[in-house]
Amino acid sequence: METSAARPHATLAQASRERRDVVSGEVMDEARLIRFVAGPDGQVVPDLARKLPGRGIWVAANRDAVAAAAKKNLFARSAKAPLKAAPDLADQVERLLRQRVLASLGLAKRGGDLTSGFEKVSAAISSGKAAWLIEASDGAADGRRKILALARKANPPPGLVGVFGAAELGLALGLENVIHTAFLAGRAAGRWAEDVRRLEGFSPLLPEDWREEPVEAKRKP
Incomplete structure (x- = not known):
């Protein structure tokens, strides 16, 4: 049974979506x-899709929290079992989140929710249809x-993501030389x-060498 807050909730749906950070x-x-x-070998396993069997242990989606949970043995304490967390657990989560974000872009392209290329992206921005602007970091x-x-x-301005290179974006989208991409609102x-x-908690969304002031890194709901 997963841990949830012992406080009033407006609806059962709201209650089912709230968890306690073990840190x-x-x-x-x-x-x-x-x-x-807990994995079958007693190792702590990230479950980004929240679908793996077993009791869930929840940690705030940022590097410091995951590192603290591993260092302080909070996973084992929460599970009341001798679980082992890899020293690079936060790095593992970052890699998995990057893969998940890229894979979702591929699905979005097949679903007609993406547009790429300078002219098409510019048109999407001008028409207010762009929720996110994905710019190749290189x-x-x-x-x-x-x-x-x-x-x-x-x-409002679209959110901005610049953590992936053109080759990574091209591989995810099945295209070549992907520099400008817009994720359409929806x-x-x-x-x-x-x-x-969640990825932003482990890695900046913008490269350090982008000196100009960009649009907001996070799009408010």
Whole structure:
């Protein structure tokens, strides 16, 4: 049975989506947490999709919290079992989140929720249809400046993600030389945003060498 807060809830649906972070003790929405389970070998296993069998152990979706849970043996304490957490557990979570975010982009493209290319992305931004702007981290600065300038004028501006290179985006989307991509507003974009925000707890969404002031890194719901 999974741990949930012992406090009133407006609905049963709300109650089922709130869990307690084993590090801080704070009760929060599942969207802000990472679920872990005990693997068959006694190792702590990240369960990003929240579907693996077993009792879930929930940790805030950020690097410091996951590292603290591993260092302080909080997984074993919560499970009341001799679980072992890998020293690089936070790095594992980051890698899995990156893979999950990229895989979701591929699904979104097949579902018609993405558009790529400078002209198409510019049109999506201008029409207010772009929920997220995904820019290749190794794209040319000139093109990025132009499209970011356009994005700043949108109301509201799209969220911005710049953690993936052109080759990574191309592989995920089945295209070549992917520099500019827009995730169109809709339910799929909302689901994708949840994983993007969790990834942000482990890795900055923008490269350090992007000196210009970008649009907001997180799109408010």
